[in-house]
Amino acid sequence: MNERVDGRRGEFAIEIRSLTKRFSRFALEDVTLNVKQGYITGLVGANGAGKSTLIKAMLGMSVPLAGEVRLFGEPLAGKEDALKERIGYVADDSHFYEHLSIGAMKSVYAPFYRKWDERLFRRYLERFELSPKATIRSLSKGMKMKLALAFALSHQAELLIMDEPTAGLDPVFRRELLDILAELMLDERQTILFSTHITTDLDRIADYIAFLHQGKLAFHESKEEVFDRYAIVRGDLSLLDADVRRLFVGIRESSVGFEALTSNRMEAERLLAEYARIERASLEDIMYLTAKGVPAHG
Template sequence: MTPAFSLAGISKHYPDFSLRDVSLTLPEGQVMGLVGVNGAGKTTLMRLLTGLAAPDAGEVTVLGHRLPGEQVAAKADIGYASEDMRLYRGQSLRWHIELVRRIYPGWDESYAAELVQRFDLRPDQAVGGFSHGQRVKSLLLLCLARRPRLLLLDEPTTGLDPVARIEVLEALADVLRDERRSVLFSSHNTHDVEQLADTITFLHQGRLVASADKHAFLENWRRLVCQGPLPADLADWPDIASVRANGSLVEIKARAWRDDLPARLSARGLQVQRTDPMSLEDIFITAVRSGAVA
């Protein structure tokens, strides 16, 4: 099966930022959440996948097409929406719909009409009068109604009020039911990623920190609260990402949970008082701070 995209040894350098040695693959029909703080390199990676930027090193393949050389063929099946994309303020949403419909033969008229209703949009109003949330939903409508095989969404829920955010997430959840459609969406909101993604990828300062199945992250990472003296070499254990002592209590965050970990800690004088799962946000922060790879 041809992957939705494949990045092999990708590097891209700008005067004030570099994306370095990134290798990543998204299987067809999968949803990948790309998590990182602002400036981590998420938008640069998206631009490489759309052919808007060419790598300085490495290979980019999207839907079986090598980029940037074959980007015209690839773009026919790519849907891309970014928070900084702009619509023509003096034109109506209906005008934009007609423009995109003429360009893309796969345009789904009935689905577009459904999204107009779901997003509570006014097709005949000039988009210059739309709120931020309405503009974001309009961009998503123009992207989703094309029924692209690969959907690239760069921070799709940024700046949305709670109601608009839920509407967008529900529409995306519907799109994800199509097993042939692949999605990469970036966000610094780990809650959105955890809700929708099959695979989670952490990006920080232009480097790939970790990438794995969502359930593997949630299963493998644990927070342990222990009591006893802190062994000097505990931070060097390969399955432990961070250690913090507070008096007689020691907090341990493990990146590779094994059932024998409490017994091994007990043998070093630490008694485990409690073991808790970790949220995706806590996992991301701990992985970035420790340089842990999961």
């Protein structure tokens, strides 16, 4: 994890306390999450895990059944306008007026922000090769994402919230976007919450990982702690007695053996190092095998 020396380290850009939101077929249940200032936190989970629902609650776009959201130490309720001026939001779907030109959209957008920086906006347009005269509907998905980023960064936002920003983008632009985010983090006051189900994006840039699974927070740890604690175990089916099964968060069995996820790498190595292959788990492994679960046996 990148250790940044900053007088504001240890403070939280986002504090979520016991947040609950229920729908007819899905619920976020008792989610508590603190996002540290000055770092990139990756919010991961399968599609439908509740990532967008949680982000909407953070931004006051959805009212929870229970719980509290605080931004920069202030309760969101009653202070939304002031707090949102300090936030840049980038979503997978474009929320701009498609029939407008970029310049016309800027004239609508900029007056909402007292710290709007026109020179910075023009610099981002130039960097991203976006013409102010281009209509938004004429832009590709990748160019719309660049435009959303230009808008989000041009009012000096301290917190950048990105909801599935790389979904549907080609690998070249995904890499470029991650490079831009890495540059932003050179400013130690900047904080990024990056929601995605494409976990390889976070392998490169995230400091912390928060994993949502079926509406609950499975863990929130530094990336290094996650990779130290979790491991993939591969071995013969004959190893899978009841005690060994208890080691695992998820198991995939086949005719040639098993592949399993443990959240206690040290214990797995103690018991199985002589009999099975134990390897570092990727974030994708953790998501996939957590979803598989441990089937009832015997």
